[in-house]
Amino acid sequence: MFLARVTRAVVAVQKHDAYRGKTVYVVQPVDPDGTPAGGEWVAVDYVGAGIGDMVVCGGAPGVAKAVFNIELAPIRTLIMAIVDTVAMHETREPAS
Numbered sequence: 001m002f003l004a005r006v007t008r009a010v011v012a013v014q015k016h017d018a019y020r021g022k023t024v025y026v027v028q029p030v031d032p033d034g035t036p037a038g039g040e041w042v043a044v045d046y047v048g049a050g051i052g053d054m055v056v057c058g059g060a061p062g063v064a065k066a067v068f069n070i071e072l073a074p075i076r077t078l079i080m081a082i083v084d085t086v087a088m089h090e091t092r093e094p095a096s
Helices: 063-068
Strands: 002-009 024-029 041-045 054-058 078-082
Touching: 024 054, 041 054, 063 078
Parallel strands: 041 078
Antiparallel strands: 002 024, 002 054, 024 041, 054 078
């Protein structure tokens, strides 16, 4: 799983049946502070995200099949959650 920012929608005049009725976005992986971290991905929205949202993305073999109940789902990455806030805490080394 990784954090990402939704940057734009993917529009196609023809698409695989697995994508019908689903929104497909381009997402930019980000660090917890929002700094871009790596190349862009294409992800299928499962939670109603929108452009500009910070989201949790992920996927594994068979996840799209289980989530969308599609036998052959050529979906690699899902948007699984919309992030409201990110709280980062410092970790201290144990005292010797």
